Amino acid sequence: MNVDYILSITKPMLEGAQMTVLLFLIAILLSIPLGFLITLLAKSSNKALAWLAHTYVYVMRGTPLLLQLLFICFGLPLLPVVGDYLVMDRFVAACVGFVLNYAAYFAEIFRGGLLSIDKGQYEAAQVLGFSKWQTTNKIIMPQMFRVALPAVANESITLVKDTALLYAVAVPELLHFAQTAVNRDFTIVPFFIAGIIYLLMTLLLTLFFKWLEKRFKFE
Known part of the structure; x- marks a missing residue:
């Protein structure tokens, strides 16, 4: 296995x-x-809004992200009447799925912070x-984010790894090119290179959140 081959599959x-x-961004x-x-909706005095928020979190956290991606990409267009209007580019559909899924997890993290x-x-x-707005903005939110930051960092690292699910909805990302090289060349080297790239991305993200913790004196 020479350097030229490694460079040719790494690009x-x-x-x-x-x-x-x-x-990820x-x-x-x-x-x-x-x-x-x-x-905020889950803590609302309006019982209907609070119920909707809790139900949303329960459904999004209780079903696999892959299932949600498949439903958004391939299921929504099959809905009667409105299906034709819900056809999206695969990458756009994946973005919608990731945002909706991770919003539920972050909601629980912030709830714990509160x-x-x-x-x-x-x-x-x-x-x-202080008014309610001043109390929330100047007193509660800074403390909540201080408590929630480690969990947000952990969830963000998980998000980096979950992006590999793009492969399942035929969006050409890192894992797609690694798998293509493995199938073509009958070698597992591309998987090792893909793993190194993922590790580098999570390392950079970890260092960023460590910097945030020190910058705002969360430790």
Whole structure:
């Protein structure tokens, strides 16, 4: 196995990794705020909204992400009447599936963060004359994110690895090119290279969250 061969198979896998990174960025940037919104809805005094939020989290966390991706990609277009309007590009459909799925997990993480905050914080803010918005924005949210950050970091690393599910809906990403090389050349070297690329991505993400923890003195 020479260096030229390794370089020849690494190049397309790095191109596939670009799709992996793009999906990760889209999913993380959209699912975190959506997850926080779902957390707020779950705590709403409106019982119907709270029930919908809890049901959403239960369904998305209780069914496999792969099943959700297959349903969005191949199931939605089969729905009567509206199916024709729900046909999406495979990558777009995958992004929708990842965002909806991970929003449910982040919602639970943020809910745990909120539950960790002592009720005295709310009472003290009320005594000091803070409005609900000021209390949430200036007192509760900073503490919630401080508690939730380690779990958010862990879930983000899981997201990087789950991007390999793009392979199941025929989106050419890192694993797709690795599998193609294995089938063509009858060698497992591409799998090792793919593993190294995934490890590098998770390492960079881990270092980023470690920096965040130190930057904001979460440790």
